[in-house]
Amino acid sequence: MTGAEDIKWDATLYKYEQIAQILSERIRSGIYPPQTVLSEVAFEQEFGVARRTVRLAMEIIREQGLIVTRRGKGSIVVRRDGNGS
Numbered sequence: 001m002t003g004a005e006d007i008k009w010d011a012t013l014y015k016y017e018q019i020a021q022i023l024s025e026r027i028r029s030g031i032y033p034p035q036t037v038l039s040e041v042a043f044e045q046e047f048g049v050a051r052r053t054v055r056l057a058m059e060i061i062r063e064q065g066l067i068v069t070r071r072g073k074g075s076i077v078v079r080r081d082g083n084g085s
Contacts, residue, residue: 007047016056019047023057027066027077036077038067 010018023043026032043054058075061067069075 014056015047015049016053017060019043019049019054019057020060024061024064024066027061027079032077034077034079037073038075038077040075 007018007022009015023032023038032038038058040051040054040058043049043057044051047054058067058069062069062075066077066079067075068078
């Protein structure tokens, strides 16, 4: 996976938006297949950001229909794109 030092952050976008794009691409490409549990702690470390930033990114991909989040279970990949595939 990409490390924070490998990312070319775009100053015109919030980091959480860019992280959401990265995670969305990973889901759509199959790097994170359905039923994969996504770890906020791991993403915090990978991207070198605060938990709040990761949560905002997760909110975006949840709104895209790519993950579901359940209290006590975490965030789980449900499909590769937002249209049921």
